[in-house]
Amino acid sequence: MDTGMLDVPGARLHYEVRGSGPVLLVMLGGSTDPAMATPLAELLSGRYTVLTYDRRGYSRSPLTAPSGEHPVALHADDALRLLDAAGSGPAYVFATHAGALIGLDLLARHPGRVRRLVAHEPPAFELLPDAGRWRRMADEALALFAREGTGAAMRRMGEETGLAAPGPPGPGLPAWIHDMLTRMAANADPNLRYELRAFSRYVPDAAALRDAPAVVAYGAGDLGTVFHRATLAVAGLLGREAVELPGDHVGYLRDPAAFAEALHACLV
Incomplete structure (x- = not known):
């Protein structure tokens, strides 16, 4: 595995590269950490050059300038710069949760840079009949964040979505999992501070994407959920x-072998 840092306007992006073959950019979402995709990336590294990275403001990608809201397009621009730095032609993209919104924006605005996108459970809540409920949830979470901090805000979102934030790392965990969970605990702040409002109101560009090479996917274990x-x-x-696709919202982590095979079938 190779690691590096890429300077982009307002941030430095930590990235990791594994394997050989056509480039596959992996983008996770929310307050997660790309180490969650390590087992998947290792399995796919025999077929692809797998590129993972910490999105701006998260984990090991510090902001380098005062920052306001981070819209989806800003993160898509970061992804484009990573692909340009990789020097590849059109790349495959696997993107999940908030990362799937970024992937859809990247494909819509830079179609020549994406060979095929698999957008896994994109939380485009504005498209739902009860969109107002999810706008209110975001507003309530941000109000709690301002009054009581990240814990209260994340609990509020977990109550509505059924997706609870992980607890602090316990004793006896492998070092890489301990480090990942520690970083994820800190990621709740930038998720709320910079992204929640803009991401929760994002609507994909239907005209640009209708004929684009995109696969929209959900986890078999998530039937009936808001993400489905x-x-x-x-x-x-x-x-x-x-x-x-196999599993639930994080099927790529729970059963990476089954997920890797199903994802590869979507990409080829």
Whole structure:
């Protein structure tokens, strides 16, 4: 594995490169950490040059200038700069949760740089019939963040989405998991501070994406959840059927071998 830092306007991005073959950019979302994708990246490194990175303001990618809100397009610009630095032609992209919104924006605005995108459970809540509920949830979480801090805000979102934030690392964990969970605990702050409002109101560009090489996917274990409903809404917006992948919202971590095979089948 090779690691590096890429300077972009307002931040320095930590990235990791594994394997050989066509480039596969992996983007996770929310307050997660790209180490969550390590098992998946290792399995795919025999077929692809797998590029993972810490998004701006998260984990090992510090901000280098005073910052306001981070819209989806800003993160898509970061992803584009990473692909340009990799020197590749069009790249494959696997993106999940908030990362899937970034992937959709990247494909919509820079179609020549993406060979195929698999957008896994994009939380495009604005497309849902009860979009107002999810706007209120974001507003309430941000108000709690201002009054009581990250813990209260993350609990509020977990109550609504069913996706609870992980607890602090316990004793006896492998070092890489301990380090990952420590970074994730700190990532809740930039997630709330810079992204939640803009990401929760993002709507993909249907006109730009309708004929684009995108697969919209959900986890088999997430049927009926808000993430499944949002995935179906995105697929409907783009005029295609959603694809089922193994596992739930983090199926790529729970069963990386099964997920890797299913993802590869979507990419080829």
